[in-house]
Amino acid sequence: MKRWRTKREHQIYSSKLFQALCRSRRTSSSTSAKELHQTADRVLSITAKGTTRWSRAILAAPLTAGTNMKKHKKAKVTVHTRLRKPVVNREKKKLPVVERKLKALRRLVPGCRKLSCNNLLEETSDYIAALEMQVRAMTAITEFLARGEAQAPTDRLGSIGNM
Amino acid sequence: MSSRRSRSRQSGASRITDDQIIDLVSKLQQLIPELRGRRPDKVSASKVLQETCNYIRSLHREVDGLSDRLSQLLASTDTDSDQAAIIRSLLM
Numbered sequence: 422m423k424r425w426r427t428k429r430e431h432q433i434y435s436s437k438l439f440q441a442l443c444r445s446r447r448t449s450s451s452t453s454a455k456e457l458h459q460t461a462d463r464v465l466s467i468t469a470k471g472t473t474r475w476s477r478a479i480l481a482a483p484l485t486a487g488t489n490m491k492k493h494k495k496a497k498v499t500v501h502t503r504l505r506k507p508v509v510n511r512e513k514k515k516l517p518v519v520e521r522k523l524k525a526l527r528r529l530v531p532g533c534r535k536l537s538c539n540n541l542l543e544e545t546s547d548y549i550a551a552l553e554m555q556v557r558a559m560t561a562i563t564e565f566l567a568r569g570e571a572q573a574p575t576d577r578l579g580s581i582g583n584m
Numbered sequence: 585m586s587s588r589r590s591r592s593r594q595s596g597a598s599r600i601t602d603d604q605i606i607d608l609v610s611k612l613q614q615l616i617p618e619l620r621g622r623r624p625d626k627v628s629a630s631k632v633l634q635e636t637c638n639y640i641r642s643l644h645r646e647v648d649g650l651s652d653r654l655s656q657l658l659a660s661t662d663t664d665s666d667q668a669a670i671i672r673s674l675l676m
Binding site: 432435440443446453455457461519523526530537546550555559567 | 604605607608611612615629630633634636637639640641643644646647648650651652653654655657658659661667670671673674675
């Protein structure tokens with residue numbers, strides 16, 4: 422988990438991502454934001470080197486063309502359950518809420534729907550750290566390209582490596 | 585104490601105990617920037633879980649926004665000629 426904070430990992434990811442983006446630009450004329458996000462996630466998972474469940478799940482998932490899969494999910498039954506159940510004591514009231522949120526967390530981290538609590542903690546913390554690095558790296562690339570538009574890129578690029 | 589432990593509901597394949605939840609929640613709290621400074625007993629479990637979900641969602645949204653911007657930038661700039669220079673500097 423700590424590796425996501427290292428400069429080395431940041432450099433590896435940002436350069437790999439940039440290469441992947443250039444490659445995809447050569448093959449197809451335009452890259453939608455969604456495809457780009459997918460590419461960014463896949464490169465992130467590759468950088469993880471298959472050590473975590475979420476990264477393996479991302480790589481195993483088929484590439485979706487653009488439909489939002491979330492529409493197919495069934496309506497949540499848990500909401501009705503909560504309304505129907507009378508509040509008997511504090512303990513019973515606590516569990517449904519916490520478990521519901523635990524379930525929501527499981528849905529957010531890829532590949533963790535049936536994971537136990539301890540493993541979920543590891544996956545979540547690694548996933549969050551990786552996402553934070555993803556944001557930093559993509560911001561750096563964006564600033565590069567934006568700067569590159571304005572002036573000759575060879576002079577000013579050294580400073581970005583320090584991010 | 586033992587009665588609390590046996591009162592957990594079956595969730596999927598694993599039985600989640602109260603202690604596991606408490607452990608998970610206290611460790612998660614350290615990861616979320618918003619909750620990091622607060623004392624563990626002052627923040628409820630559901631709040632930590634909620635904040636974790638919110639934080640992950642906000643990170644997703646941020647990456648969405650960055651993807652959007654990047655796709656626009658890539659479409660408008662010609663990166664092929666500078667590619668080597670950019671990669672070199674990304675690795676510095």
